[in-house]
Amino acid sequence: QKEVEQNSGPLSVPEGAIASLNCTYSDRVSQSFFWYRQYSGKSPELIMSIYSNGDKEDGRFTAQLNKASQYVSLLIRDSQPSDSATYLCAVISDNFNKFYFGSGTKLNVKP
Amino acid sequence: DAGVIQSPRHEVTEMGQEVTLRCKPISGHDYLFWYRQTMMRGLELLIYFNNNVPIDDSGMPEDRFSAKMPNASFSTLKIQPSEPRDSAVYFCASSFRGGEPQHFGDGTRLSIL
Numbered sequence: 001q002k003e004v005e006q007n008s009g010p011l012s013v014p015e016g017a018i019a020s021l022n023c024t025y026s027d028r029v030s031q032s033f034f035w036y037r038q039y040s041g042k043s044p045e046l047i048m049s050i051y052s053n054g055d056k057e058d059g060r061f062t063a064q065l066n067k068a069s070q071y072v073s074l075l076i077r078d079s080q081p082s083d084s085a086t087y088l089c090a091v092i093s094d095n096f097n098k099f100y101f102g103s104g105t106k107l108n109v110k111p
Numbered sequence: 112d113a114g115v116i117q118s119p120r121h122e123v124t125e126m127g128q129e130v131t132l133r134c135k136p137i138s139g140h141d142y143l144f145w146y147r148q149t150m151m152r153g154l155e156l157l158i159y160f161n162n163n164v165p166i167d168d169s170g171m172p173e174d175r176f177s178a179k180m181p182n183a184s185f186s187t188l189k190i191q192p193s194e195p196r197d198s199a200v201y202f203c204a205s206s207f208r209g210g211e212p213q214h215f216g217d218g219t220r221l222s223i224l
Contacts, residue, residue: 032210043202043215044154051210088154096209097166099144103153 003027004091006102014110019076021105023089026070032092033065033072038104039085048074079109113137115216117203123222129191132219134203135184144213145178145188146202154202160186161209193223 005024013019021035032051036044050056050063050072062075072091076083089102116135124130136143144159158168163180171178175194180186190197200220204213 032212034212043218046212046214049212090213092210099156099159099213101146101154101156 002102003098003100004089004102006087006089006105008103009106010108011105012108012110013079015079015081017079017109019079019083019107019109021074021076021087021089021107022071023073023091023102024071025089025091025100027091027093027098027100028067028070029094030067030070030091031094031096033063034090034092035061035063035072035074036088036090036101037083037085038088044088076107079107081109081111083107084109115203115205115214117201117216117219119219120217121220121222123224124193125224126194127192128223129189130193130197130221130223132188132201132203132221134186134188134216136186136203136205137207137214138184140205140207140214142206142209142211142213143180143186144204144206145186146204146215147199148202148218149199157188195223197221198223 035048038044048063050065056063060077064073086104088104091100118133145157148154157170158178160180178188200218202218204215206213
């Protein structure tokens with residue numbers, strides 16, 4: 001079992017819809033959770049950080065964390081074609097000595 | 112503020128040659144990470160440093176790979192001898208503390224012929 005699991009996609013949504021990206025992790029004591037966006041040929045770019053259970057909103061992005069169920073999700077409201085990219089989930093263990101990235105979910109937003 | 116700076120951006124070399132990739136982390140960041148990304152294997156952590164000290168190199172694929180961080184503002188990843196299967200994009204990232212998000216450089220696209 002991988003430490004961080006993501007559906008590779010592609011996930012296709014129409015422009016203006018909500019895109020929902022999910023990530024599960026195996027280390028129960030993980031403490032820090034991040035979502036990165038990576039455009040083709042570019043480096044990963046941080047878009048959201050979340051550290052406690054619940055929702056965290058930033059503009060059109062909402063990160064959701066449920067430590068009991070060991071999943072973290074990213075919602076993108078009013079999806080735009082410019083959101084088309086691969087989204088990577090990252091998890092850090094509680095003693096900050098293990099760093100895991102998921103394999104990413106490719107999102108296509110169709111005009 | 113300057114981000115993580117990597118050089119070169121592209122490297123094409125022949126099998127058997129030594130390859131050196133360079134990284135300058137964000138000033139004040141205590142952690143430095145080296146990753147390799149391929150289509151098949153995704154983003155793999157090779158090694159990371161805390162305060163210039165290598166902490167975990169379990170991701171280094173074999174003895175042909177080595178990494179150093181002689182000071183807080185510079186790190187190198189060396190492959191000697193290089194092989195075609197080493198072709199990938201190599202990213203360097205840094206973070207302020209262990210639990211903080213990592214910030215990535217633009218990467219080095221390495222092609223071994």
